[in-house]
Amino acid sequence: MGESPGSTDPESGEQRRGGLTRRRVIMTAAGVIATAAAVGVATRIPEWLEDEPTGEDLAADRIFDADINERGLSGYAKLIPDDNREGLGYHLVPDPVGGGRQVVRFTSQPGLTLGNEFPRSMVETEPIIKAAAHGNDNDVYFNGFSIYVLDDDFEQDTWITVFTGGYGPPANGASLLGLMLVRHPEGGLMLRMGDDPQLLGDTVRVPTGRWVGVIQAYKYAYESNGGWVEMWINTDGQWQEVQINGENQATLDVMRPGVTDGWYRDASVPASFSRIGVYGSRPYEAFFASHRIARSFDAADPLR
Template identity: 75%
Template sequence: MGERQEKTEAVPGHDQRGGLTRRKAIIAAAGVVAAATAAGVATQIPRWVEDEPPEQDLSADRLFDANIDERGLSGYAKLIPEDNREGLGYHLVPDPVGGGRQVARFTSLPELTLGNEFPRSMVETEPIIKAAAHGNDNDVYFNGFSFYVLDDDFTDQTWITLYTGGYGPPSNGPSLLGIMLVKHPDGGLMFRMGDEPQLLGTEARIPTGQWVGVIQSYKYAYASNGGWVEMWLNTGGAWEQLRINGETRPNLDIMRPNVTDGWYKDPSVPASFSRIGAYGNKSYEAFFATHRIARTFDAADPLR
């Protein structure tokens, strides 16, 4: 249905700057310090809590930062479809919860289609998602975005793709990294990844009417070459890691044969790209505030 770090890989449990382990430690330590203070127990904030990386260091780790508040959608390379335009498929509007920033509201319309009958309104980055097998020095990416969706009438057949982390040449087709909204069996909405229900199950419930953060990390390769994916969700102030196919970091074919494996057959084929927006089997509206692609968790954090 839907569209489908340095020189060494991140190692689970390794306390690298900007890595997830340190991020989790900061959240946990903040709770410990708060509890100790409330109980009147003297405590010390650990060094790594005070050692948040400065913004200039985070910026250096970023490969892409949409910065919608300041630049609208000018940071993206392409509108999807090409006849999309402000006032039709997207609007730049004030944040629906206030705060004075500008966000992008995407509306998929029946007159905005590409290659099939499904309405879409999306934007696409430059082709920056590359595999190590073809010259990229590190094919591990942290891809983060923040979005806001409204209550809507979803049926069991409704699907709305909001994002894809790596998509592109040599041919179009479903991407394993694509994330879509579908109806939860108990009501409300949930995420599905790669249009494969077993990957996320029913655990990734998505609230409406508030900002939600997502970070997806992946090694852009086939499972046979070490391909893997991880994902975190922030729906209420803390990042929680999702289980994918029952694991926190499953080895999977992140690049799909005949979809995103162009370099393995022809090195002249361009790299893949990332998309955000609204695309599905009904007209839909979604807001986006931040989209970052980086080498570290902190640098990709869309809620910083």
């Protein structure tokens, strides 16, 4: 699962971010730096140059919207490992904090596995994460989800994968974008990316018993093709930027180098897909309310 960070991209973050959306540019001025003692992350709050987008604007920017409250799991192409949309591991339930909406509870348990001994309960989109060879003009995605995790006493070596922004070709499985829950050295839970402890360090705390939003923005490319990743978390009503490998927007191989790298040259190699759910070293249970993939931060916001 682990991957190694790439070297520094000669382009600045602002240059790489230019043209990512039709209507939005993320400000990086010092005046938008926000404190984040509550979650312990180096952060800046995204500020927007223009007015709040309309519903039509958001819909136009969205590539995928699970819309779990309205459609349950029917928005997903595949359930792993069970093809029964009401079967083991997948439960449509009322929001645990109230409000009347429907969310999905993923439950992994012994025997609910696929390809190895680790229990899992996950869902997967159509193969929509594409490179330029597939007709995507800039390989850039904003991928957001909301998760509610339960109080649980993780052992030191416990890991639970809850999200991956790109799975399948060109990587042999998950790319660097996967996020997992692990135990924080001082207790409680935190996020780790790509199973590499150095990328996020021990700063990205995940509180239990409340809804948490996460957005990854990434150029889905090898380092040599300008690949990068950026991430935000929302634990208390405001978005805070997470540093990755010490940077707000890290230049990384978001796809494993040298593995089926014909993807950039051959459009017949399938595109990748995104996953949410629970998969890990022990049985676990978590709730998800939203999963959106878009061309802009606003349209991917899972807490809207």
